[in-house]
Amino acid sequence: MQRIVISAISGGLFGAGLLVSGMTDTNKVQGWLDVFGAWDPTLAFVLGGAILPMLVAWHLTTKRAVSLVGNPFPSKPDPRLGHNLIIGSVLFGAGWGLAGLCPGPAIASLSWGGTGGIAFILAMIAGMMAAPALRLRIDRIAAI
Amino acid sequence: MQTDWIWGLVGGLMIGTAAAIFLLGNGRIMGASGIIGGLVDRTGLSTWAERATFLAALVIVPALMLPLYRVEVSTNITSNLAVVIAGGLLVGLGTRLANGCTSGHGVCGISRFSLRGIVATVFYLLAGGITMVLFRHLLGVI
Numbered sequence: 001m002q003r004i005v006i007s008a009i010s011g012g013l014f015g016a017g018l019l020v021s022g023m024t025d026t027n028k029v030q031g032w033l034d035v036f037g038a039w040d041p042t043l044a045f046v047l048g049g050a051i052l053p054m055l056v057a058w059h060l061t062t063k064r065a066v067s068l069v070g071n072p073f074p075s076k077p078d079p080r081l082g083h084n085l086i087i088g089s090v091l092f093g094a095g096w097g098l099a100g101l102c103p104g105p106a107i108a109s110l111s112w113g114g115t116g117g118i119a120f121i122l123a124m125i126a127g128m129m130a131a132p133a134l135r136l137r138i139d140r141i142a143a144i
Numbered sequence: 145m146q147t148d149w150i151w152g153l154v155g156g157l158m159i160g161t162a163a164a165i166f167l168l169g170n171g172r173i174m175g176a177s178g179i180i181g182g183l184v185d186r187t188g189l190s191t192w193a194e195r196a197t198f199l200a201a202l203v204i205v206p207a208l209m210l211p212l213y214r215v216e217v218s219t220n221i222t223s224n225l226a227v228v229i230a231g232g233l234l235v236g237l238g239t240r241l242a243n244g245c246t247s248g249h250g251v252c253g254i255s256r257f258s259l260r261g262i263v264a265t266v267f268y269l270l271a272g273g274i275t276m277v278l279f280r281h282l283l284g285v286i
Contacts, residue, residue, distance in 0.1 A: 026221050086263070110203045134241065
């Protein structure tokens, strides 16, 4: 039960933050990525502001053995970069630029995003379903 | 607007606090693509209640806040359906291949000084910038 309440608080606050910061507005996101157009620096403040509490949080994970509900904290990921990280990030960045939405803001704006927002979410889910097959292909090519 | 950066910072602090609550409370990384993706490809079904609750709150809370805004809030998403679908497909494929998006790699990864998070962020920002040059300034489709 406790972990459900924490999920609700975290998800709700995340959504509120996305709305307040302007991340649910594709004009803002594309304005940030459009360095050669009318550049909008807001997103740097969003990312900077979001990193601050997390610096404290990661520091606190070194002081405690487990999380509040008793789960261990996530271990450091494998530091090797790998082709999937790079290819995936490039594909994601291209899609983010094209539509101006990334997964969090797309879901957060579901109630006012209209058909465009719903089409984006459905296409994103289709992409997520297709990802394991693409990963297999890329791994096979990389192994040659 | 001139005050946009202040709201960016305030919203950013809220996003980071949400991620901190998820980490210290449930011991999990708040990555939007990971939370959705685990339900989509069924790899995260053991924690489906946590994921579904997070996503439900992510939709409901901003919807409830809309009346606070005097001007109508819009996503301003393009009406070009081909662009929207291409964007969605690329975001879905890319975030699952890279194992993270703006929240997971950007917010949770960089703050941990994770090389993977920093490299992913650099590459998706570069790709996004190049996409704007190609599709806005050269081709004029967005």
